[in-house]
Amino acid sequence: MAHTAPESTVRPDPNWWRHAVVYQIYPRSFADSNGDGVGDIGGIRAHLDHLAELGVDAIWINPWYPSPMKDAGYDVSDYRDIEPIFGTMAEAEALIAEAHARGIRVIIDIVPNHTSDQHRWFKDAVAAGPGSPERERFIVRDGRGEDGAEPPNDWMSVFGGPAWTRLTDADGRGEQWYLRLFAPEQPDVNWSHPDIHAEFEETLRFWFDRGVDGFRIDVAHGLVKDPSLPDLDGLGFPLPDDTPDGVDHPHWDRPDVHEIFRAWRRVADSYEGARAFCGEIWVGRDARLAAYLRPDELHTAFNFNFLMAPWLPGPMRTVIDRTLDAHASVGAPPTWVLGNHDVCRPVSRYARPQDLLKPEDRFLSDFLPFPADFEVGLRRARAAALLSLALPGGAYIYQGEELGLPEAEAIPREALQDPWAFGTNFENLGRDGCRVPLPWTASGDTFGFGPIGGEQPWLPQPEFFGRLSAAAQEGDPSSTLSFYRAALKARAGNPALGDGGMTWVDAGPEVLAFTRDPGFGCWVNFGPEPVALPAGAEPILSSGAPIDGGLLPSDTAVWLRLA
Structure with missing residues (x-):
């Protein structure tokens, strides 16, 4: 039985996800409407005309759910409400309607690998104690060694250090450990438990019923873990293409993850109109990425190999060929992406000598050792944008790319907020440099990010941001903003572009x-x-x-x- 949703004025197109240009909004840093220094839904609504004039087909909004913000909203405490810092449910519903009125679809984030430690289920699990049904919703185990004082295995957190945190009883004595592949405040859920499946499918329906057009799925390759929790014993990730059959990673890209997304696809397909998924899937093997995009699973996935390719013709063509071949094998459209909230901005990546970079380089810390020419970086970033918009399939634009923003490379250490920086003792400076609030005006104490007299932005803006602001570029035919507008207009009007x-x-x-x-x-x-x-x-x-x-x-x- 098909479900209905609020009426939309978006042009009907059952294949929109095969060719769409999607603009990513990092809400904390897009625009601040109330002067508290943090971007919000009101700020997004105020700049919808900017997005409509830019010519995007859809927006993707990073998590806007209630959260203690230990990882900028990716630690979710309630999947069916709005974080008060960002606004209210009424404002979110108004945003969806106002975007649709401009012909812009709305994609939101979903975070199914882990919750916040403040989620009601995890608080219940902690309170219930060892062996309780409440703990079965998470991956909680006894420790190894004397008195269970050692973690259950050798798995490591993405943010640095062991991937396990030990719970304590009412008297402060150590007891069981819980898995958290990211921050300590982000316990991984147990996808072997039926409650988890039911909870997230209900969350999909909750937002589809409010008119959202799709979901970007955080850590889509990480949901299922080997229940025996074996040691890694030095096994890295991603696994290369020549990995023997039958060798799988114990907590990334597990074969059982695909049944989860088949169930999600059935939910999406039960709604009228085309509701689409885009997976954040970090895998090394092209065939393994394509497996997520079979006709009964996810619609699209981010092409991180393209994002990380150096500005060199050989490696770039190899990535394009492998991407096209892998996607063609399952009839899926590629999705081309140059940047997002997790990687160094393309202007700064391309500003470095490309033949000196390693294939895995994607953070600011990877690029800082090399000299930078930002004029070259911008020239290459604009060329890469035109290349990505011409390739078959769809594309994503991360906020600020249309302004040619570089990474903010000189944020004072005391202002950094990314747990990646703290977890690695600042060996990795984290992702704050690509998350600095946008400049909308050429002057003012926040360059128009917030109202006059409001609080300073949650991350400091570089002084040069004013001359790259939207207002400074408006009306200049040679500006990066004018270039992006022209590119998207030309793409939309050319029957050769998009899918094909x-x-x-x-x-x-x-x-x-x-x-x-x-x-x-x-x-x-x-x-x-x-x-x-x-x-x-x-x-x-x-x-x-x-x-x-x-x-x-x-x-x-x-x-x-x-x-």
Whole structure:
């Protein structure tokens, strides 16, 4: 039986997720409407026209649920309400309606791997004691060693240190341990328990009933754990493509995770209109990523291999080819992404010497040792954006990319808030640099992020943000904001772009070039010297200065109308 939801003015399109350009909103840092220094739903509503003029098809909003904010909202204490810092349920419902009125779909985050330690279920589990039914909803075990004083196994937290935290009884004596692959305040739930399945399926329905168009699934590859909890014994992750059959990681990318998403797909498909999922799936094996995108599972997944590829033609083409092949094997569209709230911004990544980087580099700490040329970084980031928007499938834009923002690389240590920084004793400076609040105006004490006279933003903004603000770029045809608007307008109006196929063209070792039917070409020059474009081709849009004399400059992409 199909469910209905509040009436939407979004244009009906059962395949919107196959070609959509989605804009990611990190609500703490988008816009502050009430002057408390933290972005909120009111701020998003106030800037919906910015997003409509930009030309995006959908927005994805990071967690807006009640949370103690030990990990910026990814420690959820209630999945069916709104965090008061961000606003109210009425405001959230108004935002959905107002976005739909502008033709913009709304995707929200869901965090199914772990809850907050303040979630009612975890508080019940702690209070109930060892052996209780309440503890079975989480992964709680006796410790090893004398008096159980050692963690149950050698698993490590993503944020650094052991992945286990020991509970204490009423007298302060140590007792059992609970698994938390992230922060101590984020206990992993036990997906072998039927209550967990029922709780999250009901949460999906709760928000679908309020009109949301889809979910981005946090840590989608991590929900199921090997119940025997074996030691890792040095086993790393992600596992490479040549890993022998039958070798699986004990807590990442477990085969049983797929049945969870088959059940979720049945929930989504029970609603009228196309409701879609996008998985945050970090896996090394292309075939394993594709397995999540089979027709009865998730619709899309973030393409992190593309995000992490250096600005070099060989590695970039390899990633594109492998992505297209893997997705074609299951009939799914690729989803191209250059940045998000977890990785160093593309302007700063591309500003470094690309041949010196390691394949796994994605945090600010990975790039700081290398000299940076931010003019080069911006030029490459704009070219990469034009490339990603021309490839088959959909694309994501992280807030601020349309302004060409670099990473905030000089946040004082005392201002950092990311648990990744604290968990690694600042060896990894964390993700705060890409989360700094946006600049909307060229002047003012918060560059328009908050109202005049309000509190300072929750993270400090660099002084140079003013000249990169939306207001400073407005009306400048050469600005990054104008470039993004032009790119999305041209993409929406070109029948060759979005879902479909492509054909590579041999244009030399420093160039990636391809065509798409009907009559479209994309040329990207990675080399140091200008290269000739095909005779008779008419430029549609360049990532840099207008094309002169049929030559494509270094670190520049161009869309072409082919003869």
